[in-house]
Every structure is written in C-alpha cells, then in structure tokens.
Amino acid sequence: MSDRLPGFSTLAVHAGAQPDPTTGARATPIYQTTSFVFNDADHAASLFGLQAFGNIYTRIGNPTNAVLEERVAALEGGTAALAVASGHAAQVVILQQLLQPGDEFIAARKLYGGSINQFTHAFKSFGWNVVWADPDDIASFERAVTPRTKAIFIESIANPAGSITDIEAISTVARKAGVPLIVDNTLASPYLIRPIDHGADIVVHSLTKFLGGHGNSLGGIIVDAGTFDWSTGGKYPMLSEPRPEYHGIRLQETFGNFAFAIACRVLGLRDLGPALSPFNAFMILTGIETLPLRMQKHCDNAKAVAEFLAQHPAVASVSYAGLASDKYNQLARKYAPKGAGAVFTFSLKGGYDAGVSLVSKLQLFSHLANVGDTRSLVIHPASTTHSQLDDAAKVKSGAGPDVVRLSVGIEDKEDLIADLEQALGA
Numbered sequence: 094m095s096d097r098l099p100g101f102s103t104l105a106v107h108a109g110a111q112p113d114p115t116t117g118a119r120a121t122p123i124y125q126t127t128s129f130v131f132n133d134a135d136h137a138a139s140l141f142g143l144q145a146f147g148n149i150y151t152r153i154g155n156p157t158n159a160v161l162e163e164r165v166a167a168l169e170g171g172t173a174a175l176a177v178a179s180g181h182a183a184q185v186v187i188l189q190q191l192l193q194p195g196d197e198f199i200a201a202r203k204l205y206g207g208s209i210n211q212f213t214h215a216f217k218s219f220g221w222n223v224v225w226a227d228p229d230d231i232a233s234f235e236r237a238v239t240p241r242t243k244a245i246f247i248e249s250i251a252n253p254a255g256s257i258t259d260i261e262a263i264s265t266v267a268r269k270a271g272v273p274l275i276v277d278n279t280l281a282s283p284y285l286i287r288p289i290d291h292g293a294d295i296v297v298h299s300l301t302k303f304l305g306g307h308g309n310s311l312g313g314i315i316v317d318a319g320t321f322d323w324s325t326g327g328k329y330p331m332l333s334e335p336r337p338e339y340h341g342i343r344l345q346e347t348f349g350n351f352a353f354a355i356a357c358r359v360l361g362l363r364d365l366g367p368a369l370s371p372f373n374a375f376m377i378l379t380g381i382e383t384l385p386l387r388m389q390k391h392c393d394n395a396k397a398v399a400e401f402l403a404q405h406p407a408v409a410s411v412s413y414a415g416l417a418s419d420k421y422n423q424l425a426r427k428y429a430p431k432g433a434g435a436v437f438t439f440s441l442k443g444g445y446d447a448g449v450s451l452v453s454k455l456q457l458f459s460h461l462a463n464v465g466d467t468r469s470l471v472i473h474p475a476s477t478t479h480s481q482l483d484d485a486a487k488v489k490s491g492a493g494p495d496v497v498r499l500s501v502g503i504e505d506k507e508d509l510i511a512d513l514e515q516a517l518g519a
C-alpha cells in the first residue's frame with residue numbers, strides 16, 4: 094500500500110471494515126447478539142470502569158455498529174461517531190450531554206418538521222428551551238445568545254426548500270459565544286458537504302435518508318469533530334466534571350478529542366437506550382458503499398427536474414439552490430459544488446388545492462413522508478409534515494399552502510419529468 098490518503102469513494106467502501114478475523118467473511122457480519130463474553134473478571138471490571146475498550150452489551154456498542162461509526166466518522170472527517178436508533182434519538186442524545194434543565198439552545202427556523210416539533214414540545218418537557226433564529230439573517234443568531242445558551246443547531250441543506258446555510262458565518266457566532274455548533278447534515282450527506290471543514294463541532298445525521306439511501310432502515314449518527322474544549326467555564330458539567338457512575342473520571346480529561354462521542358455513548362445511549370439494531374447498521378453500511386454514485390445521480394436528476402418545473406406554466410416558483418437564478422446559488426457554489434442536493438420545493442399557482450391535486454395524480458413519485466430514498470418521493474408539507482404549524486409559521490419555515498416538496502430519486506430523469514408533466518397538465 095502507498096502512503097496516499099484514501100479518497101472519499103474508497104472510504105465509503107472500506108473505512109472501518111476488514112475481513113472477519115475468525116471466518117474471513119468479506120462483507121461486515123451482522124453481530125446479532127445482545128451480549129459479549131468477558132475474558133475474565135479483571136477484563137469485565139476494566140470494561141465497566143471505562144479503563145479498556147471492548148464489547149459489553151449491544152445497548153452500549155456492537156461490532157457491526159462500530160464499523161458504521163468508524164466509516165461515517167471517516168467520511169465526515171471527525172474523530173469518532175456514535176450510531177443510534179434514529180435521527181431524532183441522535184438529537185436527544187446530543188443535547189442531553191450539553192443542556193441542564195432551564196438551559197437554552199438556538200436553532201435555525203428552517204428545519205425538518207419533526208425537529209421543529211421535537212424541539213418545541215418534547216424538549217420543553219425536559220426543561221430545554223429552543224430559541225429560533227433565521228438562517229438567512231446571521232445577526233439573528235448573535236441576538237439570540239444569552240448566558241444560558243449551550244449550543245447552536247442548524248441544517249447544512251435545510252428542509253424543506255433545500256436552502257443552503259452559511260455554516261462558516263454561524264460557526265463564527267458559535268465560537269464567539271463559546272458554544273458548539275451542531276450541524277444536521279442529513280440532506281447533504283458528507284459527499285456534498287463536510288460541515289467539520291467549515292467549523293462544525295458536532296455533525297448529526299438521520300441515516301434513514303441518503304446515507305442508508307434505500308428507504309428500508311431507520312438510524313441516526315452523531316459525529317464528534319474533536320474541536321470543542323468542554324472544560325472551560327464549567328458550562329458542560331457532563332463532560333468536565335467527575336462522573337459518579339464511572340469512579341469519578343472526567344470524560345474530557347480522559348478521552349480528549351473524542352470525549353463528546355464517549356459521553357454520548359456511556360451517558361446518553363447507555364442510560365436513554367435508543368440502540369441501533371445491528372441488522373439496520375448492516376443495511377446502512379451497504380447503502381453507504383454506493384453513496385457517491387447515488388448522490389451524484391440524485392443531484393443531476395434534481396437539477397433537471399427543477400429546470401423543467403421552472404419553465405412550466407402551472408408553477409409559480411421553484412426553490413432549488415442548484416438553479417443559477419436561485420437566491421442560494423452563491424452559497425451552493427461555495428458549500429456544495431458537486432450539486433445542491435435532491436430535496437427542494439416548488440409552489441403552484443393554484444395554491445393549496447393544486448398541491449393536494451398534484452400529489453394525488455403523480456404515479457412514479459410516491460406520496461409519503463420521507464426523503465433520500467432511491468425512489469422519487471413527493472409530499473405537500475402544509476397538509477402533512479408541517480400541518481401542526483400555524484399559517485405564518487408554515488410560510489416562515491418554507492412550507493406555505495401552495496408549496497410541494499420533492500425528493501428526487503435515481504430513476505431516469507426523462508421518466509420523472511414525464512410523470513410531473515402529466516400530473517401538472519391533466
């Protein structure tokens with residue numbers, strides 16, 4: 094082997110994996126077991142005391158999941174990662190390490206509808222208060238900072254309109270405030286954007302979407318960039334203070350630049366319990382092997398579909414950052430030069446009724462609440478994912494009554510355009 098650093102496509106196939114040492118199996122085996130035998134009593138004690146790394150019980154870690162964790166950490170350029178049962182579980186685990194009851198975090202207003210609900214309602218019951226800011230107005234993040242702010246949360250390519258967030262500008266605000274920047278990179282995937290290169294401290298994914306890529310397995314992952322100093326000012330006691338459940342060790346002091354990933358595992362996953370099934374880890378790993386090929390095709394198809402829609406008489410406007418005329422095109426060229434993703438919205442001249450009619454007439458596009466599948470998907474956010482929001486909040490989050498969201502798949506683009514043409518025209 095040469096000294097060359099492997100490229101992205103090579104990492105997507107190989108990172109974290111090797112032939113199974115006992116059987117020679119080349120694909121990563123599914124270690125479908127709850128528990129692992131200790132070598133002896135001392136080994137068991139050292140595993141429980143965090144003095145040695147190793148497998149104990151699948152709620153805390155599993156060898157199949159470990160390959161997935163190493164692979165995504167490599168693709169994102171992080172120090173370590175932790176896989177969990179879903180994207181939402183990952184968000185809970187992250188914030189549990191950072192916030193005490195009564196603390197605040199700032200979140201971009203343009204987010205996945207499920208995250209808006211989770212932050213507004215579920216997190217409120219934990220005493221974690223979300224403060225909304227506008228990703229198109231960087232100063233709104235600065236104005237939102239208070240002494241209780243513990244983190245900033247944004248999406249790299251934001252739901253539902255596929256707008257591009259200025260990660261570097263918001264990272265500067267986070268640095269000044271002394272809090273970590275968390276970037277949900279689900280819609281971009283590391284193939285299009287690597288947020289750590291632009292100042293993110295923590296990257297989170299719903300693996301359910303483009304990383305798994307086939308619409309068959311839920312999962313989530315947390316990537317630690319290893320960039321944040323958790324010890325300053327006593328702001329992050331979970332990381333900086335002695336842990337009574339682990340003989341008084343301090344996680345930052347003991348684990349250095351992967352302390353956050355360790356905290357998520359040994360305090361978050363161990364105690365909250367949203368473990369990823371090794372079977373799902375296997376499915377998602379298989380998906381990741383083709384991520385670069387799929388993602389490029391998703392983007393190329395999305396651009397062709399957006400161009401078709403932009404000139405259609407029934408369409409009022411298209412919001413796709415890959416179009417030269419789009420207001421996010423400049424940011425797309427900077428952050429996502431290979432393509433602006435495959436999830437975007439357009440609005441219909443016929444308003445709410447036209448949106449409902451379109452989703453019912455499409456045949457190749459599946460009408461469902463997911464994105465990032467090989468198949469093309471469509472939804473009318475105002476009547477589904479964003480229906481809980483009032484009208485003003487719908488419009489603010491990019492999900493007004495006339496808006497339709499597409500997740501463009503990897504079929505032949507001519508077939509996708511023909512399906513839209515018949516549904517729009519009929």
Ligand SMILES: *Cc1c(COP(=O)(O)O)cnc(C)c1O
Nearest residue numbers: 179180181205277279299301312
């Ligand atoms: C789907 C999604 C989530 C939530 O992930 P689940 O795996 O469904 O829990 C979070 N963020 C974004 C951007 C998503 O698309």
